[in-house]
Amino acid sequence: MNHLQAFLIKTAATFLLLLIILGLLFQYTIGDVFILTLIIGVVSYLLGDLMLLPRTTNIMATISDFAIAMLITWFYLANITVSTTNVFFASFLTAIGVALFEMFFHRYMINRILHRKDDFGRISTLRYNTEISEEITPDPYKIKDEE
Incomplete structure (x- = not known):
């Protein structure tokens, strides 16, 4: 149920964002905006929010959502548009808007859906450190002295 609620929030916000950018600025139809x-x-929720976000940081997931939105929008608009509009600029503005929304949506996903926190209650970035010792190789003179 939580994933359905998160997906509906994401879909509603993305629809309003695309309606403003593509519908009002570039005069695309509501049907095109909805599709x-x-x-x-669907693509960014599955790839960016469920697969990439739990394993990386918010910044990496936002960059991937920017790329996903840019590529999908550019491909879709290039195939339905007459050559009178600038498809790249429309795709770029759409991707920037989606990425800005996704920065905040990822915090919601981490706190409410994924529940990824460390031992101190902070959001975990899953950056593990390795233990480093003073001695990388044994000192043969110390081994002889101990015998």
Whole structure:
């Protein structure tokens, strides 16, 4: 149920964002905006939010969501658009808007859906350190002295 709620929040916000950018600024139809919202929503939720975000940081997941939104929007708009509009600029603005929203949505996902926190109650970034000792190789003179 939590994943459904998160997906609906993501879909609604992405639809409003795409409606403002693509619908008002570039005069695309609501049907095109809705189809693009569903494609971006499903792909970025599965790849960015469920697969990449639990394993990396918010910044990495946001960069991947920017790339996903840019590529999907560019491919979709290039195939449905007459050559009178600048498809790259529309895709770039859409990807920036989606990435800005995703920065905040990822915090919601980490806190409410994934529950990824460390021992002190902070958001964990899963950066593990290795233990380093003083001696990398044994000193043969110390071994002889101990015998």
